[in-house]
Amino acid sequence: MPSHSRPRSSLPRRRWLPLRYLLSVLVLIATLAMLMLRGYVHNEILADFRVRPEAANDKVPEKVLDGGPVIDTRGGRTGSLRVPDHRIVLTFDDGPDPTWTPKVLDILKKHHAHAVFFVTGSMTSRYPELVKRMVDEGHEVGLHTFDHPDLSYHSERRIDWELSQSQLALAGAAGIRSSLFRPPYSSFADAMDDRSWPVTKYIGSRGYLTVVNDTDSEDWRRPGVEEIIRKATPKGGKGAIVLMHDSGGERHQTIQALDRFLPQLQSRGYRFQNLTEALDAPYADTPVTGLDLWKGKAWIFLVQASERATGALVVCLAVIGSLVLARFGGMLLLSALHARRTRRRGFRWGPHPVTEPVSVLVPAYNEAKCIENTVRSLMRSEHPIEVLVVDDGSTDGTARIVEGLGLPNVRVIRQLNAGKPAALNRGMANARHELIVMMDGDTVFEPATVRELVQPFADPRVGAVAGNAKVGNKDTLIGAWQHIEYVMGFNLDRRMYDVLRCMPTIPGAVGAFRRSALERVGGMSDDTLAEDTDITMAMHRDGWHVVYAEKARAWTEAPESVQQLWSQRYRWSYGTMQAIWKHRRAVVERGPSGRFGRVGLPLVSLFMVVAPLLAPLIDVFLVYGLVFGPTEKTIGAWFGVLAVQAACAAYAFVLDREPLTPLVSLPLQQILYRQLMYVVLLQSWITALTGGRLRWQKLRRKGGVSAPPTVSAPGPPVTGGRPAR
Helix, strand or coil, X not given: CCCCCCCCCCCCCCCCCCHHHHHHHHHHHHHHHHHHHHHHHCCCCCCCCCCCCCCCCCCCCHHHHCCCCEEECHHXXXXXXXXXXXXXXXXXXXXXXXXXXXXXXXHHHHCCCCEEEEECHHHHHHCHHHHHHHHHCCCEEEECCCCCCCHHHCCHHHHHHHHHHHHHHHHHHHCEEECXXXXXXXXXXXXXXXXXXXXXXXXXXXXXXXXCCCEECCHHHXXXXXXXXXXXXXXXXXXXXXXXXXXXXXXXXXXXXXHHHHHHHHCXXXXXXXXXXXXXXXXXXXXXXXXXXXXXXXXXXXXXXXXHHHHHHHHHHHHHHHHHHHHHHHHHHHXXXXXXXXXXXXXXXXXXXXCCCEEEEEEECCCCCCHHHHHHHHHCCCCCEEEEEEEECCCCCHHHHHHHHCCXXXXXXXXXXXXXXXXXXXXXXXXXXXXXXXXXXCEEECCCHHHHHHHHHHCCCEEEEEEEEEECCCCCHHHXXXXXXXXXXXXXXXXXXXXXXXXXXXXXXXXXXXXXXXXXXXXXCCCCCCHHHHHHHHHHHCCCEEEEEEEEEEEECCCCCHHHHHHHHHHHHHHHHHHHHHCHHHHHCCHHHHHHHHHHHHHHHHHHHHHHHHCHHHHHHHHHHHHHCCHHHHHHHHHHHHHHHHHHHHHHHHHCCCCCHHHHHHHHHHHHHHHHHHHHHHHHHHHXXXXXXXXXXXXXXXXXXXCCCCCCCCCCCEECCEECC
């Protein structure tokens, strides 16, 4: 619609990004950031699983190799400590784990024992409540890096990152900072080598005690409960730092062994203490306050939010998978039933064929490049027609072109620009016949289109008929993608909706109506941007049947640029949402309106709004799986989905008697085209939620569809509603 002129300011106005565009970008950025954060705390991003083989130890001081498991390199010192006799420091690595850590804590509490938990920052971020419980119940907590890399491979900068991120998680989870550190893949003190010793010295320079072990239960091997207890028991009443695990795998044997190990050794005079208790040293975990505490809490909040959001996305992925399969299954089954019913020998819509003349309405706004092809295609009609071209305030001479053709039974009606619904209502008011066909000014009909389109009106219950809209300019890649969408998405859907009696949309390119039915529902409305969907829903609510005529083919000029496609689909998506909202009361009404409200509206909402919005999750998780793994399973799953879509598309093409060649571009369509449609739908959602208003956007036409593929030359003019001889 033409814009009104406005006074121009002498100063240039600053262009602001519309809120709906900004929100679209923010949603995409937030989703990406959330997935990246989720991948980081799940050791899928920046994770390093390399383990360095043993090396020489000639650079490691003898007193460290021969010393105890507590290595002190703080402030330039080089020393070590052992646990006194009859004292045991139980240490648990790699947690916290939501399954096994609570059971370990329960057993420790049951036997009044303390332990040291060397937690990773990633697991602390995911399960902060368990770390807080450790601290609240009197246990000590030490660092085990953030994502468990072998630090001998990494720079001092990466080591600092591992330490700082772990402390950040610890502060957010329990409000503490720890001075205890255990390197991943560490063992006894005498296993220190020339690769790990520099790391130990650097860790000490950052203020940490390095704690290895001198008694390994080897519970990670799962050798059996008795063997775990035997290996964990110190010899000769000596003190020990015992290594166990509360995460990293199945720990059922560890739990059983611990429940027997504690009372056995307590009965022999052993005390199970924290490390600093056993060494009579200051407590290793100190409170965090101020900015560091709030930074930690913010980190935990973001991680928990990403965990919940990712969980919701996984649920949505399951939902969209179910919807996609249900839709494909429904389309295949019901479209087959529709084809079998309408193609059987002797099928007729009523006792007699429809032969009465038809009024064809062609609303046109600046269609100078297409209107002649459109009108001339109607002149070849095999059914008696009158043509009314309603010029909606065109500025390119559209009306003059039609008048200059001098064709019989073609009338031109001029009006000021008022929009497509007003143009159609004006045409209907001037139409002479009961049956009305509506088409777009960039569409061409086959000779049999009108005849096939009106045959369902032999059934007096039918109030509207949807034709078979096809892409005429499908020679380009973007045209081929739309051709696939029209054949597979639109027309196959219409067969399904026809069987279910809840057709959502009569396409503006090719549709037919009873005039009396249109008048009963108030004609075309401009309440929404999808007037074709709006009028179709109104027909259902008024009790009329709306059916699909597959042989009534029309060839339309699809957008040939991404910008034009965006504008068109944005209007369609937003208009469909408006129509659903307008007719929402049908859900609680009775009779035909209630049936459509409880069957049609939910299906339209699921398959035309919700499912397309969630569908890109398949591709999001595809990219995530390709980058962070498991790559093979991800590729297999994606090709499985693609195979289902390809099979459905091939069936649709065969059913529509279309060559299968365009399906070669189907994989690329799924990667690129669907993402564009997703962003369009997301923008439509945001526009609706923010209360935005969208104007009609006129697409620039090139007049590339001059005649249907089955017709190569113009036919004779129409006289008296019939082709002249």
